[in-house]
Amino acid sequence: xxxxxxxxxxxxxxxxxxxxxxLSKKTEATILDANSGERCLEVIAGNAxxxxxxxxxxxxxxxxxTLSKIRERFTRIQVxxxxxxxxxxxxxxxxxxxxxxxxxxxxxxxxxxxxxxIQLHLDLVxxxxxxxxxxxxxxxxxxxxxxxxxxxxxLSAAIAxxxxxxxxxxxxxxxxxxxxxxIADVLKSINxxxxxxxxxxxxxxxxxxxxxxxxxxx
Amino acid sequence: MSNDVSDVVxxxxxxLANFEGMEELVTQVIESFEENYPSLLARVKNAxxxxxxxxxxxSAHTLKGVVSNFYAEHCRLLAFELEKMGKEKEATRALxxxxxxxxxxxxxxxxxxSVKL
Numbered sequence: 001x002x003x004x005x006x007x008x009x010x011x012x013x014x015x016x017x018x019x020x021x022x023l024s025k026k027t028e029a030t031i032l033d034a035n036s037g038e039r040c041l042e043v044i045a046g047n048a049x050x051x052x053x054x055x056x057x058x059x060x061x062x063x064x065x066t067l068s069k070i071r072e073r074f075t076r077i078q079v080x081x082x083x084x085x086x087x088x089x090x091x092x093x094x095x096x097x098x099x100x101x102x103x104x105x106x107x108x109x110x111x112x113x114x115x116x117x118i119q120l121h122l123d124l125v126x127x128x129x130x131x132x133x134x135x136x137x138x139x140x141x142x143x144x145x146x147x148x149x150x151x152x153x154x155l156s157a158a159i160a161x162x163x164x165x166x167x168x169x170x171x172x173x174x175x176x177x178x179x180x181x182x183i184a185d186v187l188k189s190i191n192x193x194x195x196x197x198x199x200x201x202x203x204x205x206x207x208x209x210x211x212x213x214x215x216x217x218x
Numbered sequence: 219m220s221n222d223v224s225d226v227v228x229x230x231x232x233x234l235a236n237f238e239g240m241e242e243l244v245t246q247v248i249e250s251f252e253e254n255y256p257s258l259l260a261r262v263k264n265a266x267x268x269x270x271x272x273x274x275x276x277s278a279h280t281l282k283g284v285v286s287n288f289y290a291e292h293c294r295l296l297a298f299e300l301e302k303m304g305k306e307k308e309a310t311r312a313l314x315x316x317x318x319x320x321x322x323x324x325x326x327x328x329x330x331x332s333v334k335l
Binding site for chain 2: 011012013014015017018021022025026057058059086107108109110111112
């Protein structure tokens with residue numbers, strides 16, 4: 001949990017202080033605290049934490065209301081939220097999970113369980129990010145394969161034109177020259193794609209579609 | 219399991235097990251409880267006196283959370299009873315329950331002194 005920022009939100013000074021101390025002892029994370037939902041929103045406005053432990057029952061903004069505000073800005077993957085509740089608040093827990101909480105821990109907080117749950121959710125975030133990156137890379141690879149196919153088609157057409165008896169026709173010659181330059185431009189665009197940038201690939205793919213339409217008469 | 223009298227008031231073994239590896243916090247937590255529980259009780263009492271049911275629910279809930287850290291089941295149940303009274307806006311027996319809670323919290327405070335490391 002090195003370099004991770006965790007916020008403990010609880011209106012009870014005693015419970016909040018205890019959890020902050022225990023987590024500071026048991027993890028290498030930076031543990032911040034907030035004594036209300038309102039204060040939590042102020043803290044995360046400046047810098048998103050890696051995880052939030054949020055008490056359900058608080059005066060002012062309740063845990064559920066605070067959670068809803070958090071979810072307006074951050075998804076479950078961006079900032080996991082673990083609700084902290086007494087064991088009798090089952091219906092509240094269900095409501096919070098439906099509203100976007102990732103999990104919950106019960107009071108009295110067993111610190112080892114809390115640390116394990118926190119670690120689990122930080123790991124899940126990493127896995128989700130990796131899966132997302134893999135998907136994006138696969139999509140980019142598919143787009144690049146399409147580029148190759150389209151370029152080969154254009155090149156085949158260009159090569160065929162080289163063997164045309166009409167090659168001396170200035171219009172055909174100009175068309176061939178233009179197509180070859182366009183192919184070169186597309187290749188340059190593909191080279192400019194750094195890493196699995198799907199949006200950039202799509203941009204280039206759109207360019208190829210325009211090129212095909214432009215060369216329809218060629 | 220220890221047969222110490224404090225076990226009646228709270229679960230000493232469960233409490234200490236939670237602090238394994240960070241025993242230095244035990245004394246701090248107990249001292250923090252001794253320092254804070256009178257004001258937590260006063261908050262509950264004020265809520266009852268002023269018939270502020272919302273505040274009774276919250277203040278009793280807070281006290282319930284605090285004593286649950288010591289696995290003080292009797293104390294927790296009394297606080298929970300007051301919390302429910304606040305939630306249901308039905309506090310006719312609140313003073314009676316509060317008196318029991320107050321005594322039980324005092325017993326807890328005394329019992330915890332034997333645990334300070």
